Amino acid sequence: MDSLPRLAVNQAGDTTSVSGLGSVLWWRRAWVKIGGTWTKVSDRATPAVTAIMAVVPFVALILIGVFLFKEAFPAIKVNGVNFLTHSKWSVGSEYANPIKKSGVSIPVGATYGAWPLVLGTLEASVLALIVAVPVSILSALVVVEKLSSRVSHWVGACLEILVGIPSVIYGLWGALTLGPFLSHHLGWVASHVPNVPILRFFRGPTYNGEGLLTAGVVLGIMIIPIVASTSRDLMRQVPQSLKDGGRALGMTDSEIALKIVWPWVKSGVVGATFLGLGRALGETMAVLMTSGAVLGTTAHSIFSNMNTIAATIVSQLDSAQTDGTGFAVRSLAELGCLLILITLVCNVGAKLLLRRFGTTTVAGATIAANE
Amino acid sequence: MSHKADTIQQRANNSRRSRVDKVMWALCYGGLLTIVVPIVWIIYQVVARALPHISMSVFTTNTIGNGGGLRQAILGTVILLIMVGTMAGVTGVGAGIYISQFAPKRVGGILRGAIEILAGVPSIVAGFVGYITLVIELHWSFSIWAASFVLAAIVVPYIAKTTEISLRGVPLAMRESGQALGLADSLVLRKILLKSASPGIVTGLILALAISVGETAPLLYTAGWSTTNPTFSLSHSPVGYLTYPIWTFYDYPIKSASYLALESAMILIMLVIGLIVVSHVLRRILSKHLPE
Numbered sequence: 001m002d003s004l005p006r007l008a009v010n011q012a013g014d015t016t017s018v019s020g021l022g023s024v025l026w027w028r029r030a031w032v033k034i035g036g037t038w039t040k041v042s043d044r045a046t047p048a049v050t051a052i053m054a055v056v057p058f059v060a061l062i063l064i065g066v067f068l069f070k071e072a073f074p075a076i077k078v079n080g081v082n083f084l085t086h087s088k089w090s091v092g093s094e095y096a097n098p099i100k101k102s103g104v105s106i107p108v109g110a111t112y113g114a115w116p117l118v119l120g121t122l123e124a125s126v127l128a129l130i131v132a133v134p135v136s137i138l139s140a141l142v143v144v145e146k147l148s149s150r151v152s153h154w155v156g157a158c159l160e161i162l163v164g165i166p167s168v169i170y171g172l173w174g175a176l177t178l179g180p181f182l183s184h185h186l187g188w189v190a191s192h193v194p195n196v197p198i199l200r201f202f203r204g205p206t207y208n209g210e211g212l213l214t215a216g217v218v219l220g221i222m223i224i225p226i227v228a229s230t231s232r233d234l235m236r237q238v239p240q241s242l243k244d245g246g247r248a249l250g251m252t253d254s255e256i257a258l259k260i261v262w263p264w265v266k267s268g269v270v271g272a273t274f275l276g277l278g279r280a281l282g283e284t285m286a287v288l289m290t291s292g293a294v295l296g297t298t299a300h301s302i303f304s305n306m307n308t309i310a311a312t313i314v315s316q317l318d319s320a321q322t323d324g325t326g327f328a329v330r331s332l333a334e335l336g337c338l339l340i341l342i343t344l345v346c347n348v349g350a351k352l353l354l355r356r357f358g359t360t361t362v363a364g365a366t367i368a369a370n371e
Numbered sequence: 372m373s374h375k376a377d378t379i380q381q382r383a384n385n386s387r388r389s390r391v392d393k394v395m396w397a398l399c400y401g402g403l404l405t406i407v408v409p410i411v412w413i414i415y416q417v418v419a420r421a422l423p424h425i426s427m428s429v430f431t432t433n434t435i436g437n438g439g440g441l442r443q444a445i446l447g448t449v450i451l452l453i454m455v456g457t458m459a460g461v462t463g464v465g466a467g468i469y470i471s472q473f474a475p476k477r478v479g480g481i482l483r484g485a486i487e488i489l490a491g492v493p494s495i496v497a498g499f500v501g502y503i504t505l506v507i508e509l510h511w512s513f514s515i516w517a518a519s520f521v522l523a524a525i526v527v528p529y530i531a532k533t534t535e536i537s538l539r540g541v542p543l544a545m546r547e548s549g550q551a552l553g554l555a556d557s558l559v560l561r562k563i564l565l566k567s568a569s570p571g572i573v574t575g576l577i578l579a580l581a582i583s584v585g586e587t588a589p590l591l592y593t594a595g596w597s598t599t600n601p602t603f604s605l606s607h608s609p610v611g612y613l614t615y616p617i618w619t620f621y622d623y624p625i626k627s628a629s630y631l632a633l634e635s636a637m638i639l640i641m642l643v644i645g646l647i648v649v650s651h652v653l654r655r656i657l658s659k660h661l662p663e
Contacts, residue, residue, distance in 0.1 A: 060527070061488055067504050139399065146399070164646070165640065346492065
């Protein structure tokens with residue numbers, strides 16, 4: 001409203017309007033100057049500010065490692081080698097006076113053996129790999145070699161959903177649906193398998209389906225997206241000229257897949273498997289809800305209840321807090337150290353195997369980056 | 372004659388080869404089916420069980436004991452999402468920018484390695500450390516602060532990594548043309564690099580949000596659980612979240628409790644699928660103005 005009469009004055013050649021225009025220019029100049037300064041400042045500041053942010057994950061990692069080890073150290077000292085070889089997990093007596101052992105006060109009768117947990121973690125993860133790896137490789141092959149980009153986009157979306165479905169919901173499905181389903185349909189097999197070594201492992205009561213098998217299958221489905229998407233991205237790197245050469249020699253599609261694509265990606269797929277293993281080892285809620293979470297025994301059949309390191313940390317933290325000396329929490333910290341070490345080995349192995357392919361090894365992120 | 376025999380042999384071979392070919396691709400499509408079936412099965416079993424009992428009161432009332440609604444849990448999850456999205460988003464994008472643009476080779480290698488190892492740290496271990504340090508040592512007790520710090524540490528590698536990869540993927544020519552026009556470095560970064568990398572960055576951010584929505588184990592010992600609405604105090608006040616009722620109530624013998632578990636499972640699934648859809652739509656919108 002204000003500007004209209006002014007414009008009119010302007011056209012009339014009023015001198016005051018010139019100073020008005022000048023003031024507008026002044027603001028404009030100042031604004032440009034501020035903008036320029038801002039650009040200069042942000043030119044300088046951006047590297048520094050982003051550097052600080054880049055250090056944050058590094059510091060977080062160090063802090064996690066240091067605090068976990070600091071908490072676990074007394075437990076490592078007291079539990080010693082027994083921690084890895086023994087099976088009994090007991091918080092000890094809350095009521096008797098704590099005793100001193102290696103300079104650490106622990107409740108009477110407290111004993112911590114993680115052998116069944118280590119074994120259970122490995123068993124469940126290996127079972128998960130048996131489920132996930134063949135499925136992932138086959139579907140990656142079909143996505144890369146056969147499907148149109150539109151359909152493979154949808155498959156990618158499916159993998160994203162598999163990544164996105166929360167661990168507890170996998171657990172819910174495993175406990176309420178898949179477990180009873182497996183137990184119902186495999187009950188006959190479980191009771192008719194001959195009682196001989198090796199096969200004996202597939203024999204036994206199936207109960208409600210909570211146990212090693214269900215946990216392994218659920219874990220397997222959870223790691224499919226990691227293994228499949230990584231394998232798929234590797235297979236996309238196979239040079240078209242090689243495949244064309246194979247076709248010119250009269251190879252069938254499956255021969256091209258087996259003799260050209262597979263040798264090219266083999267070591268990378270092993271890397272992808274390690275990535276999946278790393279994820280399966282650390283998975284918590286799904287295992288906790290489907291494994292039966294039993295303490296102190298190893299699984300004697302594929303149907304029996306078991307437990308893993310990660311699930312134990314969650315399920316025992318509550319009762320660990322009743323230990324007045326804090327030793328139970330320290331032992332759980334030792335479990336955490338163990339778990340971090342195992343997953344670290346897996347992830348470093350994966351990184352070394354995948355380095356040649358220049359593929360990122362952040363589990364799950366490969367999906368996002370390569371769509 | 373021998374020539375003819377060869378051909379017969381070859382024909383037999385060829386039919387065997389084509390059979391092998393067919394069997395193998397059948398197996399491959401079977402593998403694909405093994406991916407799709409669990410998704411449908413999981414979503415179906417949750418929705419089919421939850422849908423008959425779900426009503427608007429789930430969104431309007433708080434949890435009472437082991438029944439009632441989920442209002443405070445939904446609010447808590449949203450608050451945690453906003454906190455984690457801000458904390459991990461700013462840090463992760465910044466880290467991605469630094470590592471891909473400014474870092475000297477060695478430093479970049481170390482930081483990248485740290486991010487990859489952090490991504491491999493099992494979430495329960497991060498939660499456990501958060502419990503013994505933030506909740507116990509710093510006396511924050513169960514709180515939004517403790518939970519969002521732990522969640523941010525869990526998801527920040529995903530954001531950093533996707534940002535880094537997408538920035539690396541911007542063609543050199545685009546960046547050089549910006550510099551040739553005399554643009555300042557920060558403007559090249561903002562107007563060219565970040566703009567072209569935005570589809571990837573957004574996908575990483577949303578993936579991180581989806582992951583943090585679904586975390587349970589680390590939250591059990593950092594966020595606690597509350598049946599009242601979240602307060603504005605960031606520490607010393609436990610907060611409800613959607614994954615808790617699933618884990619706690621799924622095997623309760625009481626009907627109202629197991630419904631609660633199923634309802635929150637259904638809301639979670641919808642939330643996650645919604646986030647994925649949003650990420651696809653955003654990716655499409657953001658990459659509209661990009662070359663290719």
